[in-house]
Amino acid sequence: MTMRLKRVFKITALLSSTTILLFLYFQNAAVVLINNSYSFVFERAQRTSHICLEDSGNSSWFNERYKPTVPLLLNSTNSVLQRNIFSWWKELQDVRSASNYTKVVDQLFSLFPNEDHYSDAGPDRCRTCAVVGNSGNILGSNYGQLIDSHDLVIRINKGPTEDYEKDVGNKTTHRIMYPESAVDLDDNTYLVLLPVKVLDMQWLISAFTTRHIRHTYTNVPSSIKANKDKVMILHPEFIKYVHDNWAEGHGRYPSTGFLTLIFALHICDKVDVFGFGANSDRKWHHYFDKTMTSFENDSHGGDFENKTINQLHQENKILMYKGLK
Template sequence: MTLCTSITGYLQELFVGIIIICLVGLSHIQLNLDSEEMCACIQCMAGSKEDPWFAEHYKNRVPKLLSRQNSELHPNTSKWWQRLQGGPSKKNYSAVVETLFSLFPDEEHYSDAGPHRCRTCAVVGNSGNLEGSHYGHLIDAHDFVIRMNKAPTAGFEKDVGSKTTHRAIYPESAVDMDNSTHLVLVPFKILDLEWLISVFTTKHITRTYTVVKSTIQVAKDKVMILHPEFMRYVYEIWLQKQGKYPSTGFMMLVFSLHICDQVNVFGFGASKDGNWNHYFDKRYYHFLNTGVHRGSAEYNITLKLHQKNKIQMYKGW
């Protein structure tokens, strides 16, 4: 009887110990699930910081989209942005911002990261390697589909899809959009912000350094503005100041790393015959490192992100 009592007591203590260990373990798991590092996907973008190279580049506290609250520019950002415009501007930036957010949503977007979110994003470039790819259904299956500039979908649905949730443009590349698409303005100059205001009010700006649309079809409540601080971050941290400034496509790729949990990239790089043409314009060929962009650096970083399993890159061939 004494032996049985001893065994029973031992088993009770052992059982209690196991319960405590399990509770501590579950508490630790819950702590991880509640962390901003986690998401509901198998692999989370923000949880990739164990990779030294990625952690060195990925700065999640950089403001992504402009709002009244974060509109004051760091002096270094202001100087860099002014250089893109050819020098200091006499325009009143603060007044322009005030007008912007009397017209457009003034809020913090995409701050909902957490253990219950699994947001999939397709960043769709304009490369000729999309031709014949049959990626259309795959692209459309993503939560967000981000396209750049004037890239059309009509007539190319089988290869590029038909869904567009975000389109990044600047005045010189503006196109009409349906009411389900967010306009993401990439402002290279204060005049770009003024143009956006003009589109929805006076429609008086018809020219920047070239002729631009005085009005476009787009839902006012879906207008967003990429933050100049984010643009500088992409240029200095990701590109290490190569070129004059990043391409719109590369900025949207980095942007997607910050608002999405899983990122798939389509239409970046050369076509299978080595040409750097657009899928919608075979007559247009551009060289990789001409003009203001350092295309080879952008492409190599994109490849590295793919090799490190931070993104999945679809080449079309």
């Protein structure tokens, strides 16, 4: 009788454990299938519960390039530029306007937040980020809900969400832009300015005050709808660092997309990348604009940037979602 009871107890315990495991398995699968219809996503659900516990592995290639101490964003305490950095940055613009840099910086931080953003890195932080590029290969991907599930969703230039939510999502926490690519933002989105020239900083001030700057090398909006308490400016030293360390000097300066991706590597613990890449003919178009353009660019080392992005994926430092087209 005792042996029979023990046998029944063992069978009951085994069935209970199996039931619990099956419940957890199908519960996870159901959650993921709601978010995305692709078969590979269940594996991703298994991983996302341990996103920041995973060891992406040591990479000498990555460690040679990554500089954790580089200033990411400009503020009054780090605004004095080293001579070599100022000389490089000055060459990207009208040299005469660069002489106004100190005066313009003083104006900037009397108007916009003067903070040391993203200084909270540490072993307990787990910040997931989606970097959403503008490549047409994202059309038909159904990535929208997956993108929106990230803590931060960083978009680039004019890439819209309206009418494209299914593929690109509708959440935007940060948008990196310059005057010539400026668009209106909602009140909860950070405007992250990419300053290639002092005039870009002057435009930012003007857009929130006098609205007198309407032209740079082309027509630009004289004002912008955005929250002035959520304005950030990429540091010129960071731009040069990306050019030197990651683009290895290819092009005059890095593309906005490439800068955005490296920026995400510095503020996020897990970086997923969407809407990047060209087609097999080395051509690409925006998902919102069918005009085909050359993949390579005189100003940016597009081909080398693409190779570096692919290497980051191979080194398990980012996860690339390449879409369907």
